[in-house]
Amino acid sequence: MTPIVKTEGLTHLYSPGTPFERIAVQDLDFQAMKGEFIGIIGHTGSGKSTFIQHLNGLLKPTKGRVLFDGEDIWSSKTKTHGVRFKVGLVFQYPEYQLFEETVYKDIAFGPKNMKLSEEEIDARVREAADLVGIGEELLEKSPFDLSGGQKRRVAIAGVIAMRPDVLILDEPTAGLDPAGSAEILANIKDYHHRMGSTVLFVTHSMEDAARIADRLLVFSGGHLVMDGTPNAIFARPEELEAIDLGIPEITRVVARLREKGLDIPAAIYTVEQAKAALMKLKEGKADA
Amino acid sequence: MLKNITLGQYFPGNTFVHRLDPRTKLLIIVVYIVALFLVDKITAYLPVIVFLAISVMVSKIKLKSLVSGMKPLFVIIVITAIINLFFTSGEPIVKLWVVTITKEGVRAAVFMLLRISLLIMGTFMLTYTTAPMQLTDGLESLLGPLKKIKMPVHELAMMMSIALRFIPTLIEETDKIMNAQKARGADFETGGLVQKAKAMLPLLIPLFISAFRRADELATAMESRCYSGGEGRTKMKQLCYGAIDVTAGAAAIVLLAMVILLNTFGI
Amino acid sequence: MSNIIEIRNLVFKYINDEELETVALDGIDLNIEEGSFVVVLGHNGSGKSTLAKHLNGILQPTEGTVLVAGMDTRDEKLMTDIRRKVGMVFQNPDNQIVANVVEDDVAFGPENLGIESEEIRRRVDEALKAVDMWEFRSHAPHLLSGGQKQRVAIAGVIAMRPHCIVLDEPTAMLDPVGRAEVIETIMRLNKEQGITVVLITHHMSETIDADRLIVMADGRIIDDGTPQQVFANVQKLRDAGLSVPETTQLIFELRKEGVELPLSALSVDECAESIFKAFA
Incomplete structure (x- = not known):
């Protein structure tokens, strides 16, 4: 089976050739199969954000390759643009990207950019809203009148509505209270279960990582230092503590x-x- | 990409130029600009160039950063020079098809080129060697007398420094929102002017909403820290003129005198 | 000990977006002792931030009174004095830093108070040292990490020499490293300088070392006691949309199975100790 996403010797430098040159990720080999549920842990600056922005072609590798379904995403311009719809990326605090007059229109932004038919867009918007627990009655409201947790779920729906094969979320629960966090995590789990797509999520909470992921990636200093099941990873507490991560x-x-x-x-x-x-x-x- | 912007950039240092009182630097730049616009003989540019060159050397600002800062304005400078070159009437020296280049035209083009470049580099020297906060403090202090005629000098200075403080934050935010919308397939690059302008909405709306939210929160935070306008406020870093300000001021006066002298007796 | 803050029957109502009257705080009675470390816990919309904004007069009560060191927050003339006594640190570190240089920002508060330059300099240096940010005094704030920015904000407050600092979810936007830096800093300020701390949060791990824990839900105080006492009431906290530390959860679950364990064991060591006793 071909991995759905794969990186080969992925290296990224920031500001190459200037005194500010900095290695963000180095020689990163990674692959994920369809349907995997992967947690990503690591400190700020460990390279995890740079890594995920490569998977949907927002960042171009300085060295190495990024493959989607076996094909290099940088081999042609159409491929690079197309991969944005196949690998959905939800940034941190995604509620700050909302801009439309209604929740419906905002969720429809991605599908519209895919040039889908009106019926198809409608079906996808309703499906995505349902997946994140946003009721029909909210669709015609302004996204700015919603609560913090609801806004975030609308923003996530905006990415889910593109029906990506891979969904990546950067700290989806940041800043939410325990109830809000639990709800978002349940939504994501449910989405994974119903759609069978690959999910990667970045978290700072070891408890969340342990509870919902099948596989964990640990980043430190621009390297992927551990990759395995939560069982295997948390059985190595000394190594985790050595890179200042807890268990x-x-x-x-x-x-x-x-x-x-x-x-x-x-x-x-x-x-x-x-x-x-x-x-x-x-x-x-x-x-x- | 947006991070390369050099708007009001400051290069920290501890040189003679850096240590000057911001008010002195502001006054010197006024004298410098006046001198620059008084020049009407080519040799009179010499003292201006020397003055600038010495300040660049003393302040240890790299010539490269001065030149690269001018890049965005390069086109404007060249166009102005070309217009002057071709459209000044006088004694023709070259005739090419319909265009004639006159002696006066060459002179005007060279003057314009020097004047604009020296003006820009001079002002860059001011912002490169003066912390934005100091600059606003200097302005506030120099314009202080205007408070008597009810000009909100303190408020304007405060607004300026807050704007400067938030430029990097907003640039970072623009980058983030842009990436988030790109991840939803937004296309900021292709299409005609109208299409491009429309494509900016998903960026601009969230950016403005966020800017207003920031403004609101900042106002609350400032109030919590007992801010209530300029009245009764003191400053930790008080501005005071020193010996270096006197010498630098003297140098500026010498510059002005030399320009006037060369205008009268030079060629 | 005397109370720095005294709240009597505080009610706060406002008109919401749909033009309906909403009760955000519904009869709060609360005293905060000088020098104590108080944590206010509650889910989003429980009224905890609204309460915080009453503690230095950003909001004024619709009914009831809020006294800060004996001064009524409804008296506009006393506002500067009130805000000198009670400083505030907010959630978003970016939106409370005014100046382009760290030390200039810390000086902002004392400058507003009209203190003379030399004294400001002394206070700024002291404050920056107290939050361990002195080496960064001439840095630009936007280049600092979230935890560092938040410590600068705290320095900006303590340079005004307040008796009490109110922190409104100061760690909500930080990563674990930043969170630990901020919590460690405010604990130290409380212990070493005796500054009263009111910390508003929904991170359970930040509450364990508090002297007192206040739980809010729907604009009311629903629980008030030591962390041990409050966390013992697992079900009540869950009903209020909050979670308890995993250690407490485990003990709670084991008790349900009939194992005799004290609910007061909050730290990992205490928890392991009491489980070991029960199972060995």
Whole structure:
């Protein structure tokens, strides 16, 4: 099977040839298959934002290649432009990009740029709004009258409406309260489930990364330093701490318990898993 | 791409020119411009050029940054020079088909070229060596007497410095919004003028909304910090003239005197 | 200890976009002790930011009174004195920095107070050192990280020597590194200089070390106590649209299964300790 997106030796320099030259990402090899759900973690300046902007052709690699469905996205101008619709990118604080008079028109902006028919646009707008939980009654409202969380969901719908094969979200929950964050994450999970498309999302929350992703990428200093399942990644807490990234709180509790001599598995990173493991331990004791 | 803009750019330093009181620099630039416009003999440009060259050398500003700053204005300078070259009547020296180049035309073109370039480079020297905040402070202080006739001098200076403060922030924001709309297939490059202008709406509307939101929040933040206009305000960095200001001022007067002298006796 | 802020039956109503009267704050009674570290927690729209804006007279009560060091915030003549006592730090670090140079921005407040130049210089240096930004004094603010900008904003406030700092979601737009910098800075100011801190947030991890935790929902205070007391009430917090730290969640879930555990264990160590005791 051909990976849906792939980078080969991707390197990007900012301001090349000037005293401000800086390596943003270096020699990055990555590939994702259709339907994968991938979390991206790393500090500000670790190269993760530069990386995701390469996947839909907003940034051009200084060296290396970016492939969509096996083809170099920079091989022709039409390919580069076309890939913007196939790889949907939702930026941080996407609500700041809203501009239309109505929610409907704003969501329709992307599909319109794709030169789709009116019926097709209509179908996609309604589908996208539904996927992010924006009700019909809000479609004719001005996006500026909505609450913060609603605005963000409209902005995400604006990208989803292009029906991209790959959806990338840069910190989709930044600045939202716990309820708002949970709602957005549920929307994204639901979207992934219903559309079966590939999803990549950047997050600073180890807990969120652990809870909803099947695979994690860890960035540091412009390199992809770890790539694996949450299980595999959180089993390497020393390496994560060495690059100043934490592990989920629960994994830390489990590590302490193991230090104290409690016999539970190390690869635990959600409350549910910890509870199950502890209860199993208790039953085991009761049986013995 | 937008990050390369050199609008009101300041190159920090600690040279003689950097240390001058901003008011001195503002007054010198006025004298410099007056001198420049008084020039009517070619040799009288010499003291102006020397004056500029010395300030560039002393301030350690790279000639390259002065020249690259002029790039956006290059076309205008050339067009003005060409117009002067071809459309000044007088004693013809070259006749080419319908165009004639006159002696007066060459002179006018050279004068225009020198005048505009020296004017631009001079003002760039001011902004390159003076922090924007100092510049507004200097302006506020120089225009201080106008407060007596109810001119809102302090408010204008404040507005200027806030505008300067927010230019980089808004440029960054423009970049972000542009990328976000490009990711939704917006096309800012192709199409005719009308189409291009229309394509700017998805950029401009969010940008203005954000600018107003910023203005609103900034006003609240300023009020919280007890801002209530210029009345009763003090300054941490008080402007004061020193010995260097006297010498620099003297140099400017010498410049003016030499230009007048060369205008009268030069060729 | 005396109260720096005293709020009696505060009601705040406004007319919303659809021209309906909306009650943002519905009868708040609250005293804040001088020198304490108080966290106000609540979901978006719970009224916590509206409350913050009452603490230095940006908003004035529709009903009831807000006294800052004994001064009524409805008295326009006292506004400067009130704002000298209670400084504010806002959410967006970019939209509260006025000047082009870090130290000039910190000087902005004292300049407005008409303090003489040498004294301003002293205060600015002190304030920048207190937030650990002194090396950046001549930098341009837009080149700083979010956490650094927010620390400059805090310096700008403490240069006015307030008794109390109110921070309205100062970390909402920051990454974890910036968030930690800001929280560490305000904790230090509270401990070392005795400045009262009122921190408004929805990040649970920032609340653990507070002296007092106030939970708001629908314009009312629904809980008020030490973090241990408040987090013990997991269900109530969930109902208010808030989450509790994962450590508390785990203990809560285990208790549901009948395991005897104290709900007061908030830190990772405390949590591990009490679970170990129950299971070993």
